[in-house]
Amino acid sequence: MSISKYPLVVISHARLLDSEELHTIILKNGIVESIKPQLNSEQATVADVTTPQFIDAKGQIAVPGMCDLYARLREPGLTRKGSIASESYAALSAGFTRVLCSPDTQPAIDSVATVQLIKQRAEMAQGAQIYPIAALTVGLAGEQLSELATLQSAGCPAASQADYPLGNTNVLYSAMEYAASFSMPLFMTARDAQLGAAGCAHAGAIATRLGLPEIPVAAETVALARLLELCRETSCRLHISRVSSARALRMIDAAKQAALPVTCDVGLHHLFFTDNHLAGYDSNFHSEVPFRSTADRAALRQGVIDGVIDAICTDHAPHEHDASLAPFPSTESGLAAYRWSTPLILQLTDVLGFTLKQVFEKLSTAPKRIIDGNASSGLTVGETAEFFLLSDSPLEPVNVVLESAGTNHPLSIHSPADIGLQPLHGKVTHIFLQNRHHTI
Amino acid sequence: MSLTDPQFNALGELHHFIDLDGLDKSILTQILDTAEGFTGVNDRTIKKVPLLRGKTVANLFFENSTRTRTAFELAATRLSADILNVDLVTSSTTKGESLLDTLRVLEALQCDMFIVRHGDSGAAHFIARHVSPSINIINGGDGQHAHPTQGMLDMFTIRRHKGDFSNLCVVIIGDIRHSRVARSDISALVKLGAGEIRVVGPRTLIPAEVESLGVKIYPSIDKALIGADVIMGLRLQKERMQSATVPSSGEFYRTYGLSPERLALAKPDALIMHPGPTNRGVEIAGSVADGKQSVILEQVTYGIAVRMAIMSIIMGNATNLRRAQS
Numbered sequence: 001m002s003i004s005k006y007p008l009v010v011i012s013h014a015r016l017l018d019s020e021e022l023h024t025i026i027l028k029n030g031i032v033e034s035i036k037p038q039l040n041s042e043q044a045t046v047a048d049v050t051t052p053q054f055i056d057a058k059g060q061i062a063v064p065g066m067c068d069l070y071a072r073l074r075e076p077g078l079t080r081k082g083s084i085a086s087e088s089y090a091a092l093s094a095g096f097t098r099v100l101c102s103p104d105t106q107p108a109i110d111s112v113a114t115v116q117l118i119k120q121r122a123e124m125a126q127g128a129q130i131y132p133i134a135a136l137t138v139g140l141a142g143e144q145l146s147e148l149a150t151l152q153s154a155g156c157p158a159a160s161q162a163d164y165p166l167g168n169t170n171v172l173y174s175a176m177e178y179a180a181s182f183s184m185p186l187f188m189t190a191r192d193a194q195l196g197a198a199g200c201a202h203a204g205a206i207a208t209r210l211g212l213p214e215i216p217v218a219a220e221t222v223a224l225a226r227l228l229e230l231c232r233e234t235s236c237r238l239h240i241s242r243v244s245s246a247r248a249l250r251m252i253d254a255a256k257q258a259a260l261p262v263t264c265d266v267g268l269h270h271l272f273f274t275d276n277h278l279a280g281y282d283s284n285f286h287s288e289v290p291f292r293s294t295a296d297r298a299a300l301r302q303g304v305i306d307g308v309i310d311a312i313c314t315d316h317a318p319h320e321h322d323a324s325l326a327p328f329p330s331t332e333s334g335l336a337a338y339r340w341s342t343p344l345i346l347q348l349t350d351v352l353g354f355t356l357k358q359v360f361e362k363l364s365t366a367p368k369r370i371i372d373g374n375a376s377s378g379l380t381v382g383e384t385a386e387f388f389l390l391s392d393s394p395l396e397p398v399n400v401v402l403e404s405a406g407t408n409h410p411l412s413i414h415s416p417a418d419i420g421l422q423p424l425h426g427k428v429t430h431i432f433l434q435n436r437h438h439t440i
Numbered sequence: 441m442s443l444t445d446p447q448f449n450a451l452g453e454l455h456h457f458i459d460l461d462g463l464d465k466s467i468l469t470q471i472l473d474t475a476e477g478f479t480g481v482n483d484r485t486i487k488k489v490p491l492l493r494g495k496t497v498a499n500l501f502f503e504n505s506t507r508t509r510t511a512f513e514l515a516a517t518r519l520s521a522d523i524l525n526v527d528l529v530t531s532s533t534t535k536g537e538s539l540l541d542t543l544r545v546l547e548a549l550q551c552d553m554f555i556v557r558h559g560d561s562g563a564a565h566f567i568a569r570h571v572s573p574s575i576n577i578i579n580g581g582d583g584q585h586a587h588p589t590q591g592m593l594d595m596f597t598i599r600r601h602k603g604d605f606s607n608l609c610v611v612i613i614g615d616i617r618h619s620r621v622a623r624s625d626i627s628a629l630v631k632l633g634a635g636e637i638r639v640v641g642p643r644t645l646i647p648a649e650v651e652s653l654g655v656k657i658y659p660s661i662d663k664a665l666i667g668a669d670v671i672m673g674l675r676l677q678k679e680r681m682q683s684a685t686v687p688s689s690g691e692f693y694r695t696y697g698l699s700p701e702r703l704a705l706a707k708p709d710a711l712i713m714h715p716g717p718t719n720r721g722v723e724i725a726g727s728v729a730d731g732k733q734s735v736i737l738e739q740v741t742y743g744i745a746v747r748m749a750i751m752s753i754i755m756g757n758a759t760n761l762r763r764a765q766s
Contacts, residue, residue, distance in 0.1 A: 203647075203648040204648050204649050205648070205649040205652035205653075207647070207648065208647040208648055208649055208650055208652065208653065209461065209623070209652070209653060210561055210562065210585055211561035211562075211582075211583050211584030211585030211586065211620060211623055212561050212562070212583075212584075212585075213561075213584075214647070214648060216648070280444075280565070281561075281562035281565045281566065322538065325538065325539075325540050325570070326538070326539055326540075326560075326566065327539070327558065327560035327561070327562045327563035327565075327566040327582070327583075328560070328561065328562040328566070329560045329561060329562065329583065330539075330560050
């Protein structure tokens, strides 16, 4: 990947998500100057400007930059797994211009110093824009509230308990009331502190056959019921991160019908994989939020189609090689998403029966709206540039750019057909973010 | 969708013995038939055959075990192998060495076969995938997943007494959820075509969607025992009482214990089996465990012949593979 900073960039022959017509996009000092249907005389109109950069985007689509609502960058403290530089670059190469990073670093993101460290490193890395999610409790220990107002002022758009338990309902109630005082949204994953806590697989026929410790659906729904009732009580903005089951989805739907301030997202891989994929004890499928039954996956897909699920996140979790070298229950959970996310996202058109525009709506506009009601698309005249060019050409796994530190992903060892996927295609070629232009 | 079964070698023969799930009836029958031949060895004055002479078998037990380890040791000795017992419970793994590093060190000692017991389900699969191809793995129990040699010795015991499996009604009582023995027994019984397999226990000890394994759930032991040909008890571990799974051993015995009165509900010639060690007065009455229908000690004895059969088949296949590759 290379970076250039031209004051003027002219992109010709680009398709847009909502138009089959080819367009010319002109960027001036990082601002989208114009988006116009392609004219033969286009180059003449800018010929008087000195040193423009021309990009012929023939066969490519211009897509607003995506916003990932949940990813782990592993820094500070876990740099054997990944770093802000490696992961923010990996995110950007996959078309994510904004990333909300999980607070489960070491130390957790519970102080302004850690927030500043992350922001500085992210700026130096010149990858995706990083928004640190504040740890809801100090050290994610589930006891004492973090300085949420201060962390919000320091740039945290939301607070979360990550995958750490919060058993004390008093603390949760307080946290939600307190966060509501500052209109700070909480990103919460519904998982009971005790039920299924020792589990590593969805409680179903596969876990029974493999003898894997189980995570019942009730581990999600019991926790979700508590969150939704406290949301009703406190009016705290609640975002349910990484929904996994049909029953949880029905509860969220009912809460939305009752006009509670609730939104939710689903992990990208949960729209593809089920507990059946665990059959060979393949630790590449070991996800903290478990892959559940085929019926659950169908419900999650329908939830995205119906709009009950507002957004799709990657749940990116890079690991060092050794983290997967153990029997399944002892491996560290999580899939490193960015290396394979583009072709998977493109397959969502088939999986969901969506147009590309509808798919990217769930990954760009919708998630941006969850953290910022006034967020711009990144590909609108007069606004700061924040978009990428996407080539739909077939992708050979060997050609996949290694940007993320993690290789813990099923596609690292399986062919797409082996794990129920279509042949892979699609690659991000250029990214325009403010006045930076990245070529991959 | 899953990784390929690591149990088979390039010739399609059994290379590791990990899980009965992936094996078909013919292999199970071959093991049982071979074991028949070995029962004679155990009755001889010189209890040895030279099939594994010059081979080294290592017992790698990451979990405590006396019975299974001893049975494997005897089986290997009677096949004339050298046996190495590695105490891993108090060894390097507790010092933080990874399982794979431990494995590499033991590989370097140039053993031919590893008998592995580990507390994680899937551990034997993991080891089979990462071990050097010159080493054969036998699963001596992995987590809650499988204990295939126990499964086979149970089948051997049943076949010796009952002959055919097709008309048998087998009842498995107790902690199915946490039992690798139950899973391997169910798997073998299904493969060998058992007429009916019933599982009995409180819901806390029955795993999710257990019917998918090919069994029927009976909440009442009294109903389950009617017409039973084989009754298999399972060990109820003390930690089940601490984890709120079962209130007390007394209540368990009252509701699910195999008492003489309950035994009377089964067929008069029903076999009583248990993988041991038994908790008398918890899952089984002492008089039933010691009674004339009990084959619990026979299971232990047959365990040697069955393990000899499995080890010799695997080692024979390894020789075939080496010949084919040279």
